[in-house]
Amino acid sequence: MSARINIARPASGGYSPDPHAFANSRPSAGYRAANQNDPVEKLRAFGRQVEDYVDIYSQPLRPHLPAIGRFLIVGTFLEDSWRIVTQWSDQLWYLQRHRHFPWGLSHIFLILNVITMLIGSGAVITKKYSEFGVGGLLGVVIVQAFGYGLVFDLNFFLRNLSVIGGLLMVFTDSMYQRKKIFAGLPTLSENDRKKYFLLAGRILLIFLFVGFILRGKWSISRLFVSIIGLAACIMVAVGFKAKWSAGFLVIILSIFNVFINNWWSIPSAHPQRDFLKYDFFQTLSIVGGLILLVNMGPGGLSVDEKKKTY
Template identity: 75%
Template sequence: MTSRISIARPAGASGGYQPDPHGFGNSRPSSGYRAANSDDPFEKFRVLAKQVEDNVDIWTQPLKPYLPAIARFLIVVTFLEDSLRIVTQWSDQLWYLQRHRHFPWGISHLFLAINVLLMLGGSGAVIAKRYAEYATIALTSVVIMQAIGYGLIFDLSFFLRNLSVMGGLLMVFSETVYTRGRPSFAGIPTLSENDRKKYFLLAGRILLIFLFIGFAFRGEWSIARAFVSLVGLGACTMVAVGFKAKWASAFLVIVLSVFNVFINNFWSIHSAHPQRDFLKYDFFQTLSIVGGLILLVQMGPGGLSVDEKKKTY
């Protein structure tokens, strides 16, 4: 015996097959992404930027688990180098503070000892990711103390560089809030953990770019320097407002790394030359700022950014 299943047809239907009997299909042209004009230069730039950003994500995928640790080490490397320099040049540092900065005997010793202890302790805590919020406060205090103690607070280059270093420290603090998932300071009840993260990320992004601004307006000008400065300032603006911030940060990491190797090449200068210490200082400070940018690549620009707003609208 053969059984047969009958399928009831809707009233008024013809005998032929209807692919969409319930009218779910939509033959109208889409007004969304597919309707974008492919010949529009802004659309082409957006597609290119998205491709570059995707490629950066692919290329950095093997390094992503290690990026935060690498970034934290680079951020504090200038403090580690500075503490080593103070210890190895202890008598010279004392002579400078007492002779040129008029520190009383004993106060100069205490000033240097506090700086070394804070830098070593704070750097170790940042690398180990323990008490990072207190470590960033300690290292920021060192930056301020040295600016006042060595009389460099009105030196524009020093000022801009140290603003960028403090931006890197703010990125460390933001990363602590980002990964911890709870408030870092219970004494600030008016701001939630999410709000603190957004504001610290914004402040860190803005401060990080001051190093490149100082580089752009320092030294002799040339066509190549003008081109690099314009492109770099454009990338800095993108970082500050949070537009394609990961792409712009990755670009600045490459530019600053190349610049650092070729311009601050302290290893090519004789150890007795006074310029060597200045170049070494600039080299390690630039590494710290590169570390802050790497953290930005890892975490993203945060809530107060164009990239985040584009997800909402």
């Protein structure tokens, strides 16, 4: 957002608001010098007004955004833990029958997954040892992909890329100075690390929407939502108006999640219920990552940040 500059007039008695002549005396080449009747300038003015209104009305919620985002991100891991515990025999049967896990190894696999997900989720929510919690949850994502044989499932792969993006947002939010966090990059400062992790997180978050575009039957409404959503995803990835495009995706994905992944409307005995519940909580995790992006901003490697420099 462009800075607002108040130019004071010299008061009586010889007072000067800029006694040391630090102000730039050159004429401004910014928005005020542009043609007010230009449609592009009108669009910029409208966008600036929208940003101001969003800032004003979102202020009461802003202090709570990090906690909301973190809780939503780990939602899919908490749900998965509950699913394993309540469907213990079914999980063992699948691993032993279809994945050919030996008896005993399947038990250890499930127990370690549940313990890691619960401890990692607790660390992320409480913001205590969040980095280790994120590392454990990333390990669960990778191990489950191979353990359940879903590595080559495109929809699963894209969704989990987005979940990893959400975890990277948590990692960036929790990052603090550690001298040996990267032994191979001893001169890399904390701010530099945040830039790269935020960039990776932004890019990975949008893969859920890419999966939405690639699957399902096409219609006029689906085409319209896909075009608008893809534009917002590109804006998030490059960091252009990233906060507002991420906020737009939060709204779109939340509406989509409630009306499409409405697992609560399916009978408990129906096999589709579990699939919809899985998609619902994974989408919530990605919404949580986008909420953290709204709170933190896109970081240094973004168009928004470059606009402040040039």
